[in-house]
Amino acid sequence: NAGVTQTPKFQVLKTGQSMTLQCAQDMNHEYMSWYRQDPGMGLRLIHYSVGAGITDQGEVPNGYNVSRSTTEDFPLRLLSAAPSQTSVYFCASSYTTGKRGYTFGSGTRLTVV
Amino acid sequence: DAKTTQPPSMDCAEGRAANLPCNHSTISGNEYVYWYRQIHSQGPQYIIHGLKNNETNEMASLIITEDRKSSTLILPHATLRDTAVYYCIVRASNAGGTSYGKLTFGQGTILTVHP
Numbered sequence: 746n747a748g749v750t751q752t753p754k755f756q757v758l759k760t761g762q763s764m765t766l767q768c769a770q771d772m773n774h775e776y777m778s779w780y781r782q783d784p785g786m787g788l789r790l791i792h793y794s795v796g797a798g799i800t801d802q803g804e805v806p807n808g809y810n811v812s813r814s815t816t817e818d819f820p821l822r823l824l825s826a827a828p829s830q831t832s833v834y835f836c837a838s839s840y841t842t843g844k845r846g847y848t849f850g851s852g853t854r855l856t857v858v
Numbered sequence: 859d860a861k862t863t864q865p866p867s868m869d870c871a872e873g874r875a876a877n878l879p880c881n882h883s884t885i886s887g888n889e890y891v892y893w894y895r896q897i898h899s900q901g902p903q904y905i906i907h908g909l910k911n912n913e914t915n916e917m918a919s920l921i922i923t924e925d926r927k928s929s930t931l932i933l934p935h936a937t938l939r940d941t942a943v944y945y946c947i948v949r950a951s952n953a954g955g956t957s958y959g960k961l962t963f964g965q966g967t968i969l970t971v972h973p
Contacts (some may be wrong), residue, residue: 749901778960787945787963788902803960835901837961846892846904847961 747771751836751850758826758857766821766853768836774848775841777819781805781832782852788835794819795841826857862946867968870940876933878967880946883927889950891922892961893931895942902945902963905931936971943968 752767770777778793780803790803794813808830810822819838823830833854837847863881870876882891892907906913906920908929913920919932933940945966 780963787965788961790960790962793960804962833899837901846894846907847902848904849901851901852899 749836749838749848749850751834751853753853754851755854756856758823758855760826760828760857762826764823764826766823766834766836766855768819768821768850769817770819770836770838770848771817772838772848773816774838775816777813777836777838778803778847779809779811779819779821780835780837781830782835783832791821791834823855828857831855831857862948862964864944864946864964864967866965867970870933870936870969870971872938872971872973873935876936876940876969876971878931878933878944878946878969879928880931881928882946882948885926885948886950889948891920891926891929892947892949893918893920894945894947894961894963895940896945896966897939897942905944936969938971938973941969941971 749770775796779791780788782788789805791809792811794800797813797816800811800813813819833852835852836850839847890907890909893905894902896902906915906918908920908922922929943966945963947961
């Protein structure tokens with residue numbers, strides 16, 4: 746039982762490049778989400794999914810795409826990286842009943858130059 | 859979503875109890891109170907949650923007032939490793955709530971445990 750696995754742990758991109766941040770969980774959680782955390786700030790929700798084939802926008806969705814083709818995976822795509830997307834990205838998952846806590850991954854530290 | 863208010867920072871001596879307050883005066887009947895903490899730059903860690911009864915687990919205790927407008931997280935014997943940012947969050951418990959599934963993080967409370 747690995748929990749929530751995020752890859753890569755570190756990434757440097759040039760402005761305009763695209764990439765996909767991977768997130769996988771092996772707990773059969775229905776709910777998955779992506780957050781970003783900028784220095785000295787709390788986490789902000791980017792996108793979330795309540796099950797395979799269902800996604801919705803969070804607080805700061807612009808510049809990011811997601812898809813949920815399986816229960817286990819929830820990749821986050823940066824379409825055209827910008828320096829403003831330099832941040833630490835966290836993926837989280839949970840059951841949908843709301844009666845248990847989220848499990849977070851260890852984060853991906855992204856720098857856009 | 860119900861908003862929460864927490865003090866920006868608190869100090870605690872090692873070995874003493876740390877009591878972290880949270881106000882959530884607009885909480886709805888189906889919303890749980892969750893506590894998470896984030897140590898340095900790691901991913902947030904779930905601590906405890908509750909609806910209206912007091913809760914205790916191996917990490918902490920959660921005391922919720924009878925009117926549910928505030929709560930206190932208690933770390934009974936704080937250690938240096940408990941130094942972290944602590945977040946109090948409310949979240950709906952079923953699909954009918956507008957905050958269903960979402961965790962909205964505020965600024966949290968920076969707890970510093972000193973020797």
